[in-house]
Amino acid sequence: MNAMQRLELRQGQSLTMTPQLVQSIKLLQLSHAELAAYVEAELERNPLLQEGEAPADAPVPSLADFLRAKQKAEAAGPRIVPGPPPTRGEAVPASSGQATSAGHGELKPEMGDLLAQATSLTEHLQAQLDLATSDPKLRVIGEHLIHNLDEAGYVTEDLAELAARLRVAPEEAEAALELIQSFEPSGVGARDLAECLGIQLRERDRLDPAMQTLLAHLHLVARRDFAALRKVCGVDEEDLADMLAEIRRLEPKPGLAFTPAPIDVLVPDVLVRTAPDGSFHVELNPDTLPRILLNRTYYAEVAKVVRKDEDRNFLSDCLQTASWLTRSLDQRAKTILKVAAEIVRQQEEFFRQGVAALRPMTLKSVAEAIGMHESTISRVVANKAVGTERGTHPMKFFFSAATGEGEHSAKAVRHRIRQLIAAESPADVLSDEAIAQKLKADGIQVARRTVAKYREALRIPSSADRRRRHRPKA
Known part of the structure; x- marks a missing residue:
């Protein structure tokens, strides 16, 4: 068989996003605080933008004013939109508006901006x-695992379910998880406490058979049953003390090092109020909406007196950037309002009855209902909150997987489990099986193992531990 080289000319179509379209997509997922900071920087940089209505007696801009504004913009450096860029290969959201051919803005942040922003656990792991x-x-499987970690760094989704959802082999999901577990901070990506501690001990070359046995019997550690621990581990009292001391030096929640301390009150981006006829009125929170306008009077006056080509180019660039930003902010507001209205429609019973009435709802179901791409919905609900008569909740709160026969939200089931355990008497502590039977009587079909998983997620001790706490002390 002879090998040969040849040149071929082929035509094909590909999706290319302009810098403006990339920035429009990124604006959609910013929180109101991040958006306010970005808009404030643009007001400083772009002389054609103004905050609110211009006063009637505003002075006519001069060429000197314009040149000073240009020097200030050049000193500010390249234009930056915070937030991660779109995932490679991801579809363009339907709500991002039309892209223009004019490219503005450098997407790479300056070193000072990188240092000023606290790195999240997701960003830290994504970089690795x-x-x-x-x-x-x-990388696709790894990204999904990283985005499914809780704030402590634990995997929240069953690996088999993740593999089925991504249509990959379970072995490939396991390989991706092992890769994540090799990252820093040590212990991240674990499915439970024993695995988290085991990862850290393995990296320190301290995961011997006795330590493995100890990790498999952490319930005895919690009960301080040292006699049983010495027996199952096959060690004496001194060795057990050393092993427990080493366990205490480990980090049970490695992801919390990347969780900033909560300093701001959750401010709603959307307000939901009950109308007189019993329906719900959905509106954007005016306090979180930036109010900026394109000052066309300024542009017309300066355009008359500017002479140099570089000044004309800067003025044209400011006009296009200001026009894009005002359109993008308007489109962002409409998209958030549209998504919020659909969330309220699908979760109407929650607004009437509370958490117990939450229905299963996914990004896909909302996207299909309003004719948008699923990635657009994901960006809208990121870093946004909804203010209701039942408190302020993150938008992600309203999304929950189905459990049992698919009629009940997992969050509603967890809420019901918490209620049942809170109402139990010391003389009649409910086992997981008893809770499952009570839920069945309420029309919620869940297995005992599901009850145990939800109870552990709620940080509620087992029935044996709760019964022991209720016993009178000798």
């Missing part, structure tokens, strides 16, 4: 994933 592998399938 980018360096750890070039396998596209492994």
